[in-house]
Amino acid sequence: MRRTVVPFRQKPWGRPSPWVSREPEENGLPVLPVLAAAAMLGAVSGMYLFGPAGTASQAAPAPQGFAGQPGGASQPGRTIRFTRCGFGSRANCVVDGDTVWLDGEKIRLSDINTPEISSPSCAAEKRLGERATERLIELLASGPVQVVDPADSPDRDRYDRRLRELHVGGASVGDTLVREGLAEEWQGYRREWC
Structure with a gap:
């Protein structure tokens, strides 16, 4: 050449x-x-x-049965490190005060409703939603997480998220958020927070 x-x-x-x-x-x-x-x-x-931290993606299918068995049964708790969801892998992270990704599967906490952070109606709702999100991360970090499938709720919601309760230390994290004024018990519809 x-x-x-x-x-x-x-x-x-x-x-x-x-x-x-x-x-x-x-x-x-x-x-x-x-x-x-x-x-x-x-x-x-x-x-x-x-993912953003350079760790391998864990978007593989969730182990059968970990996200709770139908009819109220549950799996033993396990320690899981949850972070705030961002770009990249969505293995174990918190989206907002009532939605998490667990083992690559999106789960909506079935027992509560928290203020929106992605499409809030006002600045006050956004602030309260951010507080609920950060508090949920703290609660999930405080001990082994147990996933419970409540008998009185459907398996999935209209967005195809699994409906489950998350318990730490035998107590629902949703109940804790309600007690602290960061959430309300789920009434079957989204509340206006403004």
Whole structure:
């Protein structure tokens, strides 16, 4: 292959442009922009596969029976590290005061309703929803989490989330949030918090 010498192009003020290759382009694409695009694509796909902390995604199917057995049965509690949900893996994280991801499955706490943080009606609802979310993370970190399937609720809601109660130390975290004024008992509909 014969190499052709191409003069190095310069910007009007005399500095070399980093976007122009000294070598001729074999396929017509500038080398540096293509490499930059490939690096960005790799970073984005890495966030999708491994999450923001660089840990392996745990979006595999949940173990059968862990999310509670029908008819009120439950599994023994286990210690789970919950974080606030963000971009990337959604293995064990808290979305808001009444929704979590557990072992890659979305669960809605069936016994409570908390203020919205993604589409609040007012600033006060947003603030209270943020407090409920942070408090839920604290409660779930305080001991082994037990998932309970209440006998009087359907298996899933209209958004296809599993409906379960989460217990820590034998008590429903939902009851604790209600007692602390950060939630209300579920009435079958979303309350206006403003």
